[in-house]
Amino acid sequence: MMNLTQKHWLKHAVTHIFEGFEDMRWKKSGSVKIAFFILILFFFAEIAHERLYGFQFYAVYDKTFNIIPYFIKSIVLFMAWTVGNWSVCTILDGEGTMKNIFIYSAYALVPYISQMYINTVLSHFLVRDEYVFMQMIEIMGTLWTAVLLFSAVKSVHQYTVLKTFSAVLLTVVAMFIMLVLLVLFMALVQQVYIFISTVYTEIVYRIRV
Amino acid sequence: MKSMLRKFLMLIFTFFVVGNIVNVSAVDASPYISYNYDCWGDAVPSQAGYIANRTVSGDDIGVDSFSEPSDIFFDGDNFYVADTGNNRIVSIDGRLEKVSAVYEKFEMQDGSFTTLNRPEGVFVSDDIIYIADTQNSRILLVSHDSEVLAEITKPDSEIYDRNKTFLPKRVIADKAGNIYAVLGNITTGCAMFGKHGEFMGFYGANRVEPTAEFVVNYFRNIFMSDKKKARRKRQVPSAITGFDIRGDFIFTCTASSSVLSDMVKKLNSAGKNIFAERNVSFGDYKLKYDTSHYKIPDSSICDIDISESGNINCLDFSTGHIFQYDEECNLLFIMGTSAEQTGGFESPSAIESAGENIYVLDSRKNNITVFTLTSFGKTVHKAVEMYNTGYYAESLDLWYEVLRRDGNYTYAYNGTAFALLRKGDYKNSMKYARLAGNSELYNKAFEEYRSVFLKENSAKIFFVLLTAGITFTALRKIKKRGERRS
Numbered sequence: 156m157m158n159l160t161q162k163h164w165l166k167h168a169v170t171h172i173f174e175g176f177e178d179m180r181w182k183k184s185g186s187v188k189i190a191f192f193i194l195i196l197f198f199f200a201e202i203a204h205e206r207l208y209g210f211q212f213y214a215v216y217d218k219t220f221n222i223i224p225y226f227i228k229s230i231v232l233f234m235a236w237t238v239g240n241w242s243v244c245t246i247l248d249g250e251g252t253m254k255n256i257f258i259y260s261a262y263a264l265v266p267y268i269s270q271m272y273i274n275t276v277l278s279h280f281l282v283r284d285e286y287v288f289m290q291m292i293e294i295m296g297t298l299w300t301a302v303l304l305f306s307a308v309k310s311v312h313q314y315t316v317l318k319t320f321s322a323v324l325l326t327v328v329a330m331f332i333m334l335v336l337l338v339l340f341m342a343l344v345q346q347v348y349i350f351i352s353t354v355y356t357e358i359v360y361r362i363r364v
Numbered sequence: 365m366k367s368m369l370r371k372f373l374m375l376i377f378t379f380f381v382v383g384n385i386v387n388v389s390a391v392d393a394s395p396y397i398s399y400n401y402d403c404w405g406d407a408v409p410s411q412a413g414y415i416a417n418r419t420v421s422g423d424d425i426g427v428d429s430f431s432e433p434s435d436i437f438f439d440g441d442n443f444y445v446a447d448t449g450n451n452r453i454v455s456i457d458g459r460l461e462k463v464s465a466v467y468e469k470f471e472m473q474d475g476s477f478t479t480l481n482r483p484e485g486v487f488v489s490d491d492i493i494y495i496a497d498t499q500n501s502r503i504l505l506v507s508h509d510s511e512v513l514a515e516i517t518k519p520d521s522e523i524y525d526r527n528k529t530f531l532p533k534r535v536i537a538d539k540a541g542n543i544y545a546v547l548g549n550i551t552t553g554c555a556m557f558g559k560h561g562e563f564m565g566f567y568g569a570n571r572v573e574p575t576a577e578f579v580v581n582y583f584r585n586i587f588m589s590d591k592k593k594a595r596r597k598r599q600v601p602s603a604i605t606g607f608d609i610r611g612d613f614i615f616t617c618t619a620s621s622s623v624l625s626d627m628v629k630k631l632n633s634a635g636k637n638i639f640a641e642r643n644v645s646f647g648d649y650k651l652k653y654d655t656s657h658y659k660i661p662d663s664s665i666c667d668i669d670i671s672e673s674g675n676i677n678c679l680d681f682s683t684g685h686i687f688q689y690d691e692e693c694n695l696l697f698i699m700g701t702s703a704e705q706t707g708g709f710e711s712p713s714a715i716e717s718a719g720e721n722i723y724v725l726d727s728r729k730n731n732i733t734v735f736t737l738t739s740f741g742k743t744v745h746k747a748v749e750m751y752n753t754g755y756y757a758e759s760l761d762l763w764y765e766v767l768r769r770d771g772n773y774t775y776a777y778n779g780t781a782f783a784l785l786r787k788g789d790y791k792n793s794m795k796y797a798r799l800a801g802n803s804e805l806y807n808k809a810f811e812e813y814r815s816v817f818l819k820e821n822s823a824k825i826f827f828v829l830l831t832a833g834i835t836f837t838a839l840r841k842i843k844k845r846g847e848r849r850s
Contacts, residue, residue, distance in 0.1 A: 210798055211803055211810050212803065212807075213803055214801045214802075216404060218406075280814075282810060282814070283804075
């Protein structure tokens, strides 16, 4: 019963939005390799969606290219979700390990990423009047991923629906806390750097005089 | 082998000589590098459309040198300069070579004589000279024989606040003889007078920009007593600084560093701003740090002029830049700077155009700078004129010529793309629209291109799709059969 390869498990999880992840958990399936691959695809999707979009929809400022925003929008955001979810759910009696949260969440992203690629390709064939089709695809992909993500959290931690809701909300809060800490840390590092550089300059001047 | 070497050396030699000649001819004497804006709003180097080739001072034309002149006007034959510091109006011939008349003393209707006191504005229409006699608080209508035809003083009207001064700074008159005056310290627009000098009200006031401060003050006012309200600073629009009339429209400009809307307005006879609904901007987008004044200058357009072909010339007081727009508000050229040399200004006060030339009056250098159109400028003007009057196909070659001379000229890419779209060359139209950064135009061209492509290749596309469908289903069946067997 259900002896599927890893690739088929991915298909199964994405197409069976309610019981797919339950089945995966029951069979202890899911591959870190595929999850990483999805994440990399997500990163490239962000870039493609911004840079390779059809010119008839928007003109992108192409004099400079900075990769950091795309990196943050995809990989850093996803990692923050994983870590945030893990830290919240460890307190809330969740059963998921960090590895499982990572795999399940990555699998759940597949419709969203596909939507990005499909729209990027379509934007070269459609005109502005037909934007509504692309919008439809975008909404469908996003909703699908939202449901999948919810289902992933629910089954990886074996929560009830209500508890999953609160877990997701708390995860978002945790992500914000991480952001605040990061900003604080950056400010601190900057202060320390300024202090050290000032002391250094002072010493150099004293030696010279 | 030897001949090869000689050839090579000759080649290098010619290269150097030609390079030097080209370099020499490319040097232009302006004290600035002419620039233009690309589709992203970044400043890029550009060919000069106008070149400042001479300056004219009072001594050059045979009168004493000007002193703080503040307005210049061209009536088709003569120039009129409001020579503020010398309390006179100087009339100069059309080529700016010789003075034709000096107006200092005027005969009133009762026979007495009157003089001017720091006149700041002059306008001529139908053989009447309109003088904004600023410090005498009046507007004089005089004939060419220095006879006063009418005198307009502070209006005795309920609309006009008696506590306010009456300092006319600029004056114009429309075809019907109605007189419009920009007044100092008045923020409710320019004063409008009838043919015989009767006050008719205000015209074309600027709006108050809804800034954050404005919104906060609105809510604060709800909770304030009337006494407190009276003491507060009131939100008033900025006053109009200069204007010009062309046909039935009055163009106004406002030199204010804080207000960006209403910087340049095109008013119809009802006083409605036609530019208000259109998303147009004037002046510099991003100003560079000025190393000689140690600050980033504020853009402030102090005078405006509409040339005969309908182009809008705006004079920026703080940077000395002159911006020329076509009648659709597309930027054509930027010229001028703040400098001592010819082509630079210290305190530019007024701008006027006559034929293809642009004349700028400087109140500190006390001279008039003449800008003449270059051959590049001529090509652009011709192309724009064709384009704006609807001769798209005819403008195409001119646009190509413009692009050959200046590949940074964004407007030309737009023009080419649109002309090609009209012509039916959708593929090239797409290419030029992309270069112009105009995604809306690209969308149009692409739509046409796609429909033509689909019409031509519908049979092929249908065939490919059919074959792909059949192959796909066949492969699937074979695969399924294989699975069942195993």
